[in-house]
Amino acid sequence: MADYYDILGVHKGASAEEIRRAYRKLAHEHHPDKTGGDDKKFREINQAYQVLSDEGKRVQYDRFGTTFEQPGSGGFGGADPFADFTRGFSGFGFGNGSNSGFDFGDIFSDIFGFGTQQEGSRRERGVDLEMVLEISFLEAVFGVEKEVKLQKRDVCPVCRGNGAKPGTKLRTCGKCHGQGQIRRVQRTILGNIATSTTCAECGGRGKIPEQTCDTCEGKGVKVQIKTLSVIIPPGIDDGQRVRITGQGEVGYHGSATGDLYIKVRVVAHATLKRDGLSILSETPISFYQAALGSRIEVQTVDGPVEMKIPAGTQSGKIFRLRAKGVPELNSRHRGDHLVTVYVVTPTKLSKKEREILQRLAEEKGELVDVGESVWDKIKGQFE
Ligand SMILES: [Zn+2]
Ligand SMILES: [Zn+2]
Known part of the structure; x- marks a missing residue:
């Protein structure tokens, strides 16, 4: 993979403003709709900017040379500038649909000087979805497979997406001659800019059904309730997201499908707490056990474990149970369980x-x- 800093022509310590300036200049130069533009180069520039403009992703990239959330394969480096953010999911307690959070719109308005091009349909990658999933403390530690239900725009199950009534045929669109796009050249201060707009006749598919599908009214897509099985990896923590590639909404006009992000909410445990990879708990010991030493039973995520209390233990002492903590995500390493003991002074003496x-x-x-x-x-x- 090419170095993102090299792609944008900035040094490793470049400020956010320097990165943004370099990006604008390059995006301007290589925009594919411009004469001498280069689609591949433009994508590269966008991919680099998408990572380096995001503080969290940039830190990850500097450290590991990659980001955990690879930019998607959709047009324009996976950014989805024209996603429909306004739709919420009322019935299921989900969060709003969201995209990568990449701010694309203002860049486009800078380049074209007239706002985003809603008509640029070939960029309409399917919308990314996000939902919240509640799991138990132990499920977060050991991972779990869960069934989730979500409402999303997906391929019509009756016509399988072609918009035609089953058993009927499709004919080539006369207006765009099967291209799905209509190209137009505009004169602007930057020179001639060619824009492709979706063919209104066929909605970009290039083909028109002789009889439209009743279920989706010929659109080929329909909002549906889907059940899918998701795997939550061991070691996940409250608030972290799992990305399920290709399980977002279906793309427009055959472009890439969006992704589904599952944001995990971990329900608190009655006696165990978590701090990163460590599990924390407290246990009372008697005055005599503290003075004379003892063996006590401690509850861990692996079940009860015997722990030795040496003679002369003070209240507040922390004991470490090695590798009884949380497994590190995508690793074999496991944290420890830290037990704080407190000495109970006897209250009712015979x-x-x-x-x-x-x-x-x-x-x-x-x-x-x-x-x-x-x-x-x-x-x-x-x-
Ligand atoms: Zn249909
Ligand atoms: Zn057409």
Whole structure:
């Protein structure tokens, strides 16, 4: 893979503004609709900018030479500038559809000087979707396979996307001669810019059904409720997203399908907490166990484990159970379980226990309250 910094012609320490300036200049130069434009080069530039303009992705790229979320394969480096953001998903408690968060619109308005081209249909990659999935603490630690239901625009199940009533034929569109696009050259201050617009007659498909499909009214796509099985990897944490390539909405006019992002919500555990790869818990031990040492049982994500308490353990001491923590995502490494013990001071002492403790205190020469208040003495006299 070519170096993104080289592609944009900036140095590794370039500021966000420098990157943006370099991108604009290059995007301007290589825009495929311009004379001498270069589609491949333009995509490269966009891909580089998509990563380097995003602080999080840039850090990942600097460190690993790649980003975990590779830019998609759709037109224009996977960015989806014309996605329809306005549609929400009311019935299922999902988040709004979202795209990669890449800010494309303003760049286009800069280049063309007249806003985004809604008609540029060949760029209409399917919309990315995002949904929230709630999983348990242990499911997050060990991973889980879940069935999810989502509402999305997908290929019509009756006509399989061609828009024709089953058993009827398609004919070539007379207006665009099967191209699906109508090309037009505009004179602008930047010179002649050719724009392709979707053929209104056939909606960009190049073919027209003789009889339209009743289910999708000839559109070839229909909003449907889909059930799919998703795999949540072990070690995922609250708020992290899993990307499921190609499970977003279907692309427009045969272009790439969007992706589905599953944002994970982890339900809190009653006794275990998590800090990165570490599992944290607390356990009480008695005064005697602390002083004399003991073996106690501790609950871990792998079930109960015996833990040794050495004699003379202080309250607040943290013990480490190695490799009983959270597995690291995409790795064999596993974190530890850290157990904080606290010593419980006995509250209700029997007469015998009190005598023994008093003798211990005397042995140490420590001054202790003998425990009998004036009131106790007076009360004693009347019993
Ligand atoms: Zn249909
Ligand atoms: Zn047409």
